[in-house]
Amino acid sequence: NFQIHSGLAILAEKLPLWTEVVDSECLWIAPRLRSNDTLPDIVPKYAKTVLLDSYSPNLVGGTGHVGNWQQFSDLQNHNADIEFILAGGLTPDNAQKAVIVTSAKRIDVNSGVEQSPGIKDQDKLTELFQVFK
Numbered sequence: 001n002f003q004i005h006s007g008l009a010i011l012a013e014k015l016p017l018w019t020e021v022v023d024s025e026c027l028w029i030a031p032r033l034r035s036n037d038t039l040p041d042i043v044p045k046y047a048k049t050v051l052l053d054s055y056s057p058n059l060v061g062g063t064g065h066v067g068n069w070q071q072f073s074d075l076q077n078h079n080a081d082i083e084f085i086l087a088g089g090l091t092p093d094n095a096q097k098a099v100i101v102t103s104a105k106r107i108d109v110n111s112g113v114e115q116s117p118g119i120k121d122q123d124k125l126t127e128l129f130q131v132f133k
Contacts, residue, residue, distance in 0.1 A: 006029065015047065019046045025048050055068075064089055076104070092131055095112075
């Protein structure tokens with residue numbers, strides 16, 4: 001699978017081109033959505049998976065901050081043909097609550113299970129896995 005983080009303008013322009021190279025089933029998009037943004041109408045036609053991460057004006061993903069769970073739920077409920085992945089500040093302490101609140105079927109964890117940037121913490125990973133066991 002290919003995961004592409006992008007602003008909305010680039011997404012709307014490039015999404016059809018990306019699916020000429022990568023089948024829509026293998027393309028995961030991670031649009032930079034502010035709290036009041038919705039998915040562009042073009043998305044369901046070209047991408048089957050959307051990763052929703054925390055918005056930051058300066059970073060494209062990887063903020064380590066908890067995202068807008070209500071926005072995730074709303075987008076998921078209004079776009080039944082898209083599989084959503086919840087990301088943004090998920091840790092062993094809050095991941096289960098996030099899944100319960102949002103009904104997320106998939107989550108993406110990164111900095112919440114690291115001991116330092118890029119280095120995963122085995123204890124945190126084990127704790128996360130135990131939460132969902």
